[in-house]
Structures are given as C-alpha cells and as structure tokens.
Amino acid sequence: MSTQAPPTLSDVARHAGVSTATVSRCLNFPDKVSAATRDRVLSAVSELGYTPNFGARVLAAKRTNTIGAIIPTMENAIFARGLQAFQEELEKHGVTMLVASSSYSQDIEEQQIRTLVSRGADGLLLIGAHRSEAIYDFLERQQIPVVLSWVYRPDLKPFSVGFDNCIAMEELTRKVLELGHRKIAVISAPTANNDRAYQRVLGVRQALQSAGLDPAELLIRETPYGIDEGAEAFREIMAVQDRPTAVLCGNDVLAAGAMRQAREMGLSIPDEVSVTGFDDIQLASIVSPALTTVHVPHRKMGAEAARTLVRLVKGERDVSKSLRLDTTLHLRGSLGPVTGRT
Amino acid sequence: MSTQAPPTLSDVARHAGVSTATVSRCLNFPDKVSAATRDRVLSAVSELGYTPNFGARVLAAKRTNTIGAIIPTMENAIFARGLQAFQEELEKHGVTMLVASSSYSQDIEEQQIRTLVSRGADGLLLIGAHRSEAIYDFLERQQIPVVLSWVYRPDLKPFSVGFDNCIAMEELTRKVLELGHRKIAVISAPTANNDRAYQRVLGVRQALQSAGLDPAELLIRETPYGIDEGAEAFREIMAVQDRPTAVLCGNDVLAAGAMRQAREMGLSIPDEVSVTGFDDIQLASIVSPALTTVHVPHRKMGAEAARTLVRLVKGERDVSKSLRLDTTLHLRGSLGPVTGRT
DNA sequence: TTGTAGGCGTTATCAT
DNA sequence: ATGATAACGCCTACAA
Numbered sequence: 148m149s150t151q152a153p154p155t156l157s158d159v160a161r162h163a164g165v166s167t168a169t170v171s172r173c174l175n176f177p178d179k180v181s182a183a184t185r186d187r188v189l190s191a192v193s194e195l196g197y198t199p200n201f202g203a204r205v206l207a208a209k210r211t212n213t214i215g216a217i218i219p220t221m222e223n224a225i226f227a228r229g230l231q232a233f234q235e236e237l238e239k240h241g242v243t244m245l246v247a248s249s250s251y252s253q254d255i256e257e258q259q260i261r262t263l264v265s266r267g268a269d270g271l272l273l274i275g276a277h278r279s280e281a282i283y284d285f286l287e288r289q290q291i292p293v294v295l296s297w298v299y300r301p302d303l304k305p306f307s308v309g310f311d312n313c314i315a316m317e318e319l320t321r322k323v324l325e326l327g328h329r330k331i332a333v334i335s336a337p338t339a340n341n342d343r344a345y346q347r348v349l350g351v352r353q354a355l356q357s358a359g360l361d362p363a364e365l366l367i368r369e370t371p372y373g374i375d376e377g378a379e380a381f382r383e384i385m386a387v388q389d390r391p392t393a394v395l396c397g398n399d400v401l402a403a404g405a406m407r408q409a410r411e412m413g414l415s416i417p418d419e420v421s422v423t424g425f426d427d428i429q430l431a432s433i434v435s436p437a438l439t440t441v442h443v444p445h446r447k448m449g450a451e452a453a454r455t456l457v458r459l460v461k462g463e464r465d466v467s468k469s470l471r472l473d474t475t476l477h478l479r480g481s482l483g484p485v486t487g488r489t
Numbered sequence: 490m491s492t493q494a495p496p497t498l499s500d501v502a503r504h505a506g507v508s509t510a511t512v513s514r515c516l517n518f519p520d521k522v523s524a525a526t527r528d529r530v531l532s533a534v535s536e537l538g539y540t541p542n543f544g545a546r547v548l549a550a551k552r553t554n555t556i557g558a559i560i561p562t563m564e565n566a567i568f569a570r571g572l573q574a575f576q577e578e579l580e581k582h583g584v585t586m587l588v589a590s591s592s593y594s595q596d597i598e599e600q601q602i603r604t605l606v607s608r609g610a611d612g613l614l615l616i617g618a619h620r621s622e623a624i625y626d627f628l629e630r631q632q633i634p635v636v637l638s639w640v641y642r643p644d645l646k647p648f649s650v651g652f653d654n655c656i657a658m659e660e661l662t663r664k665v666l667e668l669g670h671r672k673i674a675v676i677s678a679p680t681a682n683n684d685r686a687y688q689r690v691l692g693v694r695q696a697l698q699s700a701g702l703d704p705a706e707l708l709i710r711e712t713p714y715g716i717d718e719g720a721e722a723f724r725e726i727m728a729v730q731d732r733p734t735a736v737l738c739g740n741d742v743l744a745a746g747a748m749r750q751a752r753e754m755g756l757s758i759p760d761e762v763s764v765t766g767f768d769d770i771q772l773a774s775i776v777s778p779a780l781t782t783v784h785v786p787h788r789k790m791g792a793e794a795a796r797t798l799v800r801l802v803k804g805e806r807d808v809s810k811s812l813r814l815d816t817t818l819h820l821r822g823s824l825g826p827v828t829g830r831t
Numbered sequence: 832t833t834g835t836a837g838g839c840g841t842t843a844t845c846a847t
Numbered sequence: 848a849t850g851a852t853a854a855c856g857c858c859t860a861c862a863a
Contacts, residue, residue: 153631166834171858194632201553203856205544206839213608221573223771224566231563231590238589238851243608245555247580248573266555266585267543288538289495306604312814324835374771403775410777427714429565433745435752436776440699497840508850513842523848548855596838 154195163191173286174189175198196199198202205267214456215245215263217256220372223400224428226274229296232449233272240457242269251371253340257282264289269458271421272452276300276307277342296452297343299471306459308452308470312343315348315393315474317357319423322476324358325395327485331355332366332391334380334401344397349424351395366391370401377404377413382388383413385420392420392485397429399440406434406481417483425475436480444472496537500640505533508693516541541745552789556798557587557605558614565742567617568768571638575614582799584611594685595682599624600723606631610803612802614794618642618649621685635800638794640783641813648801649793650812651702654685657783657816658692659699659739661765664699664818665735669827670763673697674708674733675723676743689767693737708733712743719746720753727754727762734762734827741766741773741782746822748776769819778822786814 161165165184173180175187178212191197197316205211210466214237234244245263249256256273260282263271270292281306301449323331333352338345352362368384370376377396381404384394396402402424406416414420416436424431424440431438451470502509506528515522516781533539547553556579560568561585575774576586587605591598598615602624605613612634626645628635637649673693694704704829712718715745719738723746726736736810738744744766748758756762756777766782773780815823 156858157856162608167804167857168859169833172833175858179832183843184833196605198631200548200856201607202547202549202551202841203543203839204858206548206841207544207856207858209544209839211543221569221576224564224569227563227566227569234588234590235565243587243604244589245585246576247586250574262516262585265540265543288539374775400771403771429742429745430772430775433716433749433772433776498842499840510843510851511849514849517842521848526848542840545855546842548857549840549842551842551855762840 153200154197155200156197159191159195159197160187162195163187168425184377188418203341205333210460211267212241213243213266213268213451214270214272214460215246215247215260215266215268217247217249217259218274219249221246221248221252223372224430225398225400225426226374227423228428229446229449229452232446233453234449236450236453237457240453242453242457242460247270251336251341253278253417260286262290269484270294270456272296272456273305275342276303276305276346277340278437292456294452294456294459296448298346301469301471306455306469308448308455308472310443310448310472310474312346313350313353316347316425317354318350318427318474319439319441319476320351320395321358322352322478323395323421323482324354324360326393326421326483328391328393329360329485330389330391330393332384332394332395334368334370334384334394334405335397336372336379337369372398372400373406374400374407377401378408379404381405381408382412385409387451390420393423393482394420395423397425399428399438402440402481403430403434404440406438413423416481418486425481431479434481438484439479440477442477448472470482495542496539497542498539500537501530501533504537505529512586516586536808537572543571552802553611553753554583554611555585555587555608555610556612556614556795556802557589557602557608559589559591559605561591561593563588563590566772567740567742567768570582570770570787571794573759573789574788575795576791578792578795579799582795583671584795584799584802586783590634593678593683595620602628606633610631612636612798614638614798615647617675617684618645618647619682619687620815634798636794636798636801638790641811642687643801643811643813648797648811650790650797650814652785652790652814652816654688655692659696660687660692660816661783661818662693662696662766665737665763665824666696666702666767666818668735668825670733670735671702671827672731672733674710674736675739676710676712676719676726676736676747677739678714678743679711689739713741714740716742716746716749718751719743721746723747723750724754727751727756732762735765735824736762737765739767741770741780744780744782744823745772746777746782758823760828763784763824765824773819776823781821781824782819784817784819786816790814 247259250413293305298309300307336344355473368380570795591599640651644648678686710722712722769784
C-alpha cells in the first residue's frame, strides 16, 4: 500500500459530476450555487475527506489569512494575556496567528519581521514604536498593515492600540509624591531601544518637575527585565548613602524581584521602603504585600489590536484609527506613606 | 502611480540574464551554482528587493516550514518558557511557529488541530496525550508528525518529550508524608480531560498507598487552573471539620491562590498548613514563603520537542524516539513538618 | 447557475 | 553548470 495522495478540488469535482469552478464557488460562496448541486458537492467533499490545499489557495487568492505577532518575550506573563485575547479575536475572523519573540532585541525583531512577511503574514502586530526607518520602509513597500501596541502614538503612520506610558507613570509618581516620598529611585529596563521603558521614566521625571523637585536627583538604574535583575538592582540602590524611600519599577517583574530582595535584606515594605510596579500581571496580586501598580487593560488591548488589524487587512483603511486605552492606578499594600527613616 | 506588483522569480531571472531555474537553485542550493552567476543573481535579487512568494513556494515544495503548537493556555506563565524555547529552537532550523491556545478544552483543541493542519502546518506540538481516537486518526491519515509534551508516554504512537507526572507527584507526596503529614488534601485541575492532572492526583494516591494509608481518605477538590479558583478551593477545604495539615496543589498557580487565601484567613504557612505546587514557574520563588514544588525542565522540554519535531518533519522517522526528562523536587519554605494543630 | 481555461510564482526533473 | 518546462491546486474572469 502506497502513500495516498490527498484529494484535490478536481477529484471532488469529478466525484460530484461538476466542474472545479463550481466546487470552488460552493466552498467560498455557498449562496452562488443551487441548493441541489451544493448538497452533491458537499457530500462529495466529506466522502473524500477533502481539505483545501493551503499553498494553492494562498497562491491563487494572494492572502494567507495569517497575522504575525512579535512580542519582546514569552518568558514571563507580561504579554501573555494580551496575546491570548489577540489570538481569540483573530480566530473569530478565521485568521491564524504566527508568533515570534524578540528577546527585547531590535535586531532580532527586524529579522523576525522579515521572516513573518516572507512567510506570508497578511499583517503584523508589533509592540512599541521604536524601530529603524529601514524596517518601517520595508513594511510600507511590502504593503503590510501594521498595528503597534502597548503604546499610543497617533502621530505615527502605523495605527496604534495602547496607552500613554508616560502619563500613566506620571500619575503613579504623583501619588507617590503625595504620600510624602521625596527620595525616589527608579529601576527601569534599558531605555535605549525601548520606548515604553523610556516613556515610563520620563513620566517619573515630569511628575517630579511638576512638583517642583529636581529630576536630576532621581536615582535611575537600568537592567534587563527579570526577577533576579530586579533584585540585584534593588540591592545596589539600597546600598547608597541616603536610601530612597520609594523604588518605582518599570514593570511588575522587576518589582517582584525588588520585593524579594527587600525581604532578604530584612527591609519591611512599605514601612521602610515602598515599591511599585507596572502592568498589573498576576504576580502583582500574589506578592506580599500586594503590589501597587499601573493596571493595563491587557485583554482589551489585544482584542482591539486584532480587530483593527483584521479591518486593515481587509482593506478598510479609512474605518480604523489609533485607539487610546486607559490605564488605572491599582493601589495596594506595597506603597505607603513616608515614615521615619531607617 | 499605481500599486507596484512585487518582483517575481522571473523578474530576477531576466534582470540577471539567467533562467528562473538558476535563480531558484541559487536561492535554495547556493553551492550548485557557479560563483559568478551567483553574484549576478544575488545582486539582482537585492536590486529588485525580491522576496520569494510564500504561497507559490509552498505549493511547489509541499512544505510550509511551519510547525503548529497548541497549548492549553497563554493566560499564565505555565507554558510560556517551554514555548519560548520551542520557538527559538525551531527558528534555528528555519521553521516558523504557529500558536493556538485551547483554554483547556478538548473540543477547541480538536478544532484548532484541524485548522492548523489545513493551514499547512508540517508538524504539531500538543500538550498531554488525552484526546479522541478520531483526532489521532485524522492526524495519521494526514501524515502529520506529532510530538506530545508535558507527558512521557513511550506506549503511544506519537512521540512524547516530557516527564512522568505520576512519579513526580508521588515523590513529592512521599516527602510530605516523611514530614509527618497524614491529613492531606489535593487541589487539582479537572481530571476528566487532562491526563497530566489525572496522573498527578494518581501519584498522590500511590504514595499514600505505599505508605499504608488509605487513599480513599484523601480530600480532593477539582477546579479550573487559576489564582482565584485556587483560593476558593483552599477556603472550602479548610472549612472542613478535621483540617488537612498539607494541601498539595496541581500546579503553582493554584498553589499561589491557596497561599493568598491562607494569608487572608490568617493561617500561617507552613506552621499551620503546608502548601505545595507543581511546575516551578517564576511565581513559585516569588511568593512568601517560597513555594515547594516540582521543578519541570521547561526550556529543555521545549527545545527537545522542537528538535524531535524537526527531525520527524524531515522524514527521519527512525532516528527519533520519545524522550524522558527528569523532574526534581524543589523544597522551599511553604512545606514544613507537622506541628501542633490549630 | 454552471463550465472553460488561463494564471498565480515556485520547484524540480530532465536535457543540454 | 544551466536552461526548458511540466507540474503544484486553486481562483476567477469570461463565456455559455
């Protein structure tokens, strides 16, 4: 017994006694075919166990119904919820998701953009807006619709579905200042290639400025996102002469690391030092005390990005536009008023 | 100015003054072409900004160089690290990953298997082994290589790259018994459609049996994976007459929920009640006290699954076989010896 | 409503 | 080493 070649459109056509065109129509536009033939065709389809050949369909239709998503990391849960919602929404529209993760590297991301495009992605979801002109040019030449997420940048050509990182962080910082903190430190991801991280730090600076404080006195430590990295950064920060009373972290993962380190150093949170995060992932409500953080509407962001992208891919360019979502402050136990110093 | 059609192989051929066959060879088997023509072709490629058409390539080559992965959830980090490693390994081999998540539903998973196959996935990564005969038949008929992960089942036809959930949990339970616990409860995911969950509970039972205890006395509460679900289950469990002294959770997420609830109920861990998890995700080392759990070699499992799948897709059926990985007990603060009851 | 037939862009076989 | 050319399986005017 040899390997059976899968049935093709013309097999079905022969079996049903119609032309290949009719079968194709029957599958793609069922109402353009009489009920009688439709039945005949459909039963032929199921009898033969016919499945359309993907490559052939793509070649002829010039659409893959596939959308690519490139996220900075899958190692932790930061992008997971949004991605899940993104995928669920795409699925509703019969679109499949291709995923790649860039490990927060701009070079890897550009490489992956090219790969996904050559893999026939009809559209792309990218995180943040910071990337080279060259790659944006490439995407434009290739006519690939792009949606940026985790940022809101109505000034850019690609649509974005996200929020204003700077304002969100500014709001949080205002709250911190309100509680009396003056000596503040920031643990941030490297800001050079990461506009979200950059904007968040900027938000802190602006809040200080508005409060009449000197942003230059802000203690900033940059380190890759990670629990251990957050812990180490916290250790170094707390080793300085005049310890900060509040440590604002660029995301919840760094904050979790900072909190672990604080525990190790016997520093009580929030009595001796307050810690805050950003993103509001599960981690934030699990640590003890629970983490004060900026809540990001993960699922909504993912779903809306998917909707926008699907519209763009379908060519409804005029309908869509950038969407700004709101973040909210989630005040929890890790942030408290300034008390007597250690 | 009209929309420019992207350059094709024959455009490149004309530009370089060679045949399309040569261009194709030059791109796919560079060493089967003389250096001179290669240079000419490659410069033509970059001058025109040529990118191969995905659909055409798939149609002609009968391979998409794409592998699908269906995981139960992306909502939390459980599968994230393994998936990242999986993707990184695939990438090394020029293979792209398609992802879908099934929300722990067998029906959704089967649907997605069909979708990914019709999308031309050359192979599939699936989690666990429990699914219908029908879908396994389908995969066999379609000749789609499959690798199962998070389980080790050398008895099945599809290869598996994973570990023995039952033995892992048995080992943990033995440790718990060693510490004097006799009144034990389990919080598990629903075991009906989830062989990993089922095996884990079985492991607890076997350990009890081996220790001469009656498995029938084991208190088991099934609930979907989730922090809140874990918390609620814990609350109910601790409401019984004769409280357990140890609560073994089916995974770290449930355990984190249980710990949160314990805190809320003012129960000290591990003095009044011990809690354990499974998976060893980041969460486990962040909670306080840190969680005793079964460490799973996420990254290794993902990478090995990818390697196996790539080999299978290339047709090296004989070379590969199921791979058993080891889990290890990670003893941390959440598990302690039995002390005076509350 | 249904059928005919050309085309989509590559790959791969077979000559040369 | 290179070139002609026949698939590959489907879609879609266009014709009937």
